[in-house]
Amino acid sequence: MRNLFRKREFSLFIFILFIIFGVSLRTPSFLYVNNFVDILNDTAILSMVAIGQLMIIVTGGIDLSVGSSLALSGMSVALLNQYHPGIPIFMIILISIAIGLLLGSINGLLVSQAKIPPIITTLGTMSIYRGLVFVLCKGTWVSAHEMTEVFRSFPRRSFLGLSSLIYMSLLIIILFLIFLNLTRTGREIYGVGGNKIASQYVGINLKKINYLVFTLCGGITGLAGFLWVARYAAAQSETAIGFELQTIAACVIGGVSITGGSGTIIGVVLGAFFMGIVYNALTMIHVSPFWQMAIQGFIILFAIIINTVMDKRNQQLMLRKRSFNE
């Protein structure tokens, strides 16, 4: 597991410890196990979808439609549950994933076949998918009492003290850790992001890879859609608005190169966790809610600057080593 703690991830890890230490000086209750479980619950969905976003960014693309796809798949299964309460929960989950895969593959087709740049494609589908949410729900909500008990309680079901939400995110993390690091296709995804032309020369099918990453991201987003509406026991037209920016932020904090080619799952998961911690800590130390968003942004920028500075220093060390080699 060479990727496990590459320098960049490690410096983020240290930064997280530093924040935990700082906040706990002021508010010791921050350190309670329960609080950390809360943070994990809060960041589970973010870290899953951020992994989907990671795969797309690594190939040099971006997906702005994840918030809307999440809302559309979540709304669809919530309505399904409302009108057909008899459908078993595992079917609901599969349907949610299937809707996500479909939405993702539409993005994938537009990018790989129609050659529309990812940012434009997903800017378009972001509005289309969000618009379909309005069409589906006609502006109304699906609220807690309209959902079945099994549906609502699924994310909270616990085993050994952790919720199924956390297990779901662990499952996704492990699956994609294996996929990106240990399979051929995973290697090819990094190859395409690192150098499109060279990848083409070694016989990698660029279209296939582009299509695949958008579809996979869609699948994860679909699953996240169900988990989201079930967890908050509400499906509304504004569900997950702006969520795509959080997933991108988690990637960038986690050291994913926005131009493609590099980035690790561990980094992204730490990035998502970092965002959860900052949000939680600001509430715990009673920062005015009016200030929270601005301070959050400031801390995120700070983390990225530290990361970049560390990166530059590493590169200079490498350069010195290189000139020594010659």
Next chain:
Amino acid sequence: MNNCIIEMKKIKKYFYGVKALDGVDFKIRTGEVHALIGENGAGKSTLVKILTGVYQPTAGTIILNNKPVKFPSPQISQKAGISAIHQEATMFPDLSIIENIFMGHHIRNKSNGLLSWREMKDKTQSLLDKLELDILPDTKVRNLSVAQRHMVEIAKALSLNTKVVIMDEPTSALTLKEVEYLYKIIRKLKSEGKAIIFISHKFEEIFEIADYFTVLRDGKYIGEGKIADTTVDKIVQMVVGRSLEQMYPKLEAEQGDIILKVENLTKIGVFKNISFDLHKGEILGFFGLVGAGRSEVMQTIFGIDTKTSGKVFINGEKISITNPSDAMNHGLAYLPEDRQIQGAILAMNIRENITLPIIDRTSRHIFLDRDREFEVVDEYGKNLEIKASGWEQLVEDLSGGNQQKVVLAKWIATKPRILIMDEPTKGIDVATKATVHNFVSELAKKGIAIILISSELPEVLGMSNNIIVMHEGVITAKFTREEANSGKIIRAAIGSISK
């Protein structure tokens, strides 16, 4: 002799111990067109870069108007009256001609400090008139032809009150008519007392337009003289004249059956009627000037580009290749020219780079197998003497020569039967070159058929069993090793055989 506007004396430039220029003398007088001649890597562009302040000489002096000067930066060289017209014009395509000409030295209104567009427009108009260019000063550069862009660059040079204009391959993208027009303008500048340094591979142009010439070879000054007193043959002799055959330890390889046969391969507008045979164990050299179409032919064979017509046979069987993985399945490998853009994936480590094309072989089902990967990388990495702290080192942290070895190892690991190498030693140091040459000879000895595209004459002459020369998309000559010599090859490459 004292009307020399610039005199460069005993200029030396070392890069990390490599002598790019080794005591070069160069002088140019006012009102003279001076051709700077030499092969790729002879030191022409290094000399120009020293003159324009991009590089600092390791030793030697530059004398401008009888006073020694230093050009620590391009701006200072430009202020001193030296301007370079670049091969690929460095311009702002979405800005107007006026803005391009005055970028960096805008004219300001003396009273209020604001830009004085009126004055700049008038000046641009008079420059365009002088260059007989019938376009409006407001035209965006994007809408100009290549020749017109050259003229805008020349206009910019004139607006800076330039005394020396450097033109690096100015005709490479021009039509015959445009070339005539360029000559006319060059003569006009000459008559006004400007000095022009003219860099070209094309001897016909040199004899048409230049008054004097200076020849460089391997970073050394070879000679100079009046164009009127010399001949093409004498200059070719000066450009190549070395006994290089012994530099290349060619191993004798048995040539086997024909493995690759190409018949009348054509891509309209790029190359036409390309036919050749390649035998097992043969090294087939492809020589030509930049833009002759050699890489394009090979990229078409490898399935990166599509052909208009023509046939390709491997082992006597007609095949159709539509993408690189087809080509690889037929035993082809293509080592591309630009290792940074087409070759290596810099953000990946050595192991990942080398195993990428053979990912089928180094994985079990869908899963990667690190043990197999290391086996392969050990074998080829050691063979090619890749110098790295380990196989996990990122390729971007390697030197240029070692990056090239990684790309080479990557393609050799595919166990090709036909290996196409496009400028395999471009821009790498002498020691690495020798490693690559030896390795290539050994591959041929093992029966691999090799196509070697190179713009370095000694490399082609020293390595190849047979040599094909291309000029502007067609094959102009084929030589066996015994028949070939530098003069014949250069003449075929500049197209003077067909005329």
